[in-house]
Amino acid sequence: MREHLLHLLFPHVCLLCRKLLLPGEEHCCSACRAQFDPFGSPQAAEELLRSTIVSHFGESFPFERGWCRYQFHRKSPLQQVLHSMKYEGLFTLGKSFGRQLGEWMVSEGGVDDIECIVPVPLHPLKKIERSYNQSEKIAEGIAQSLRKPLRRELLARKRYTVSQTGLSAQERKKNIEGAFQVAKGVAGRHLLLVDDVITTGATLAAAASALRQAGVKKISLAAVALAIKE
Numbered sequence: 001m002r003e004h005l006l007h008l009l010f011p012h013v014c015l016l017c018r019k020l021l022l023p024g025e026e027h028c029c030s031a032c033r034a035q036f037d038p039f040g041s042p043q044a045a046e047e048l049l050r051s052t053i054v055s056h057f058g059e060s061f062p063f064e065r066g067w068c069r070y071q072f073h074r075k076s077p078l079q080q081v082l083h084s085m086k087y088e089g090l091f092t093l094g095k096s097f098g099r100q101l102g103e104w105m106v107s108e109g110g111v112d113d114i115e116c117i118v119p120v121p122l123h124p125l126k127k128i129e130r131s132y133n134q135s136e137k138i139a140e141g142i143a144q145s146l147r148k149p150l151r152r153e154l155l156a157r158k159r160y161t162v163s164q165t166g167l168s169a170q171e172r173k174k175n176i177e178g179a180f181q182v183a184k185g186v187a188g189r190h191l192l193l194v195d196d197v198i199t200t201g202a203t204l205a206a207a208a209s210a211l212r213q214a215g216v217k218k219i220s221l222a223a224v225a226l227a228i229k230e
Contacts, residue, residue: 015084015093016077026096028081036078037071037228042108045069049226053201056169061205064190065110065220069101072197072225082197082224086134094134094196097224098141105222106145113190114220116151117143120195120207121180123157138224139194148192155207156181164203172202180210187215192222199227 012021014029021029039045049066070078085093105111119139127133136152143150158181164172191211195204198221208219 068226070225094137095141098138102142102145176206182214190218
């Protein structure tokens with residue numbers, strides 16, 4: 001915690017190694033970022049994402065397109081950084097990751113018919129506890145890069161749920177079932193649903209199910225990272 005507080009006071013040093021950042025570097029130095037495990041291409045990321053979703057949901061969770069920038073490994077430098085983003089108050093990391101992910105999406109193409117960007121919401125009590133929603137910050141960065149509207153009000157979490165961390169795939173599905181509520185005015189749209197890390201896809205599946213029941217025509221997915229089985 002002390003290191004993260006220092007980073008808030010001195011944001012021009014690397015979050016991981018504490019070395020001074022060079023011009024053009026943000027939050028983490030190039031050497032530490034090189035320890036992250038990026039996907040080689042958007043196509044490779046989408047293929048693995050589809051495989052992950054199918055392994056847990058079969059064909060019951062259809063989506064148009066899917067983007068993840070990094071492969072997520074436990075006890076990795078990326079995990080440390082994402083933990084800081086999610087729990088330590090470094091919400092600007094979310095915007096930075098979102099901008100990078102959005103630029104990667106634009107470079108690959110296929111985003112033109114996405115109408116708006118919707119972050120996976122937190123329950124109001126959990127948002128008060130954390131003070132911000134990390135998925136919303138990521139979505140803000142993506143919205144800037146894609147030049148698409150951010151519509152956080154279209155999806156709400158109506159039921160408080162425990163953290164998905166540490167739950168089995170089946171427990172994740174049960175924990176999140178029926179947790180989301182959709183606002184009016186989504187029928188016929190193509191939405192980009194945004195989360196921070198995809199593990200089994202249970203949270204996105206529950207959110208997508210609520211959106212489809214409300215009449216959303218197409219749903220695409222985006223996340224900073226996709227968890228890899230190890």
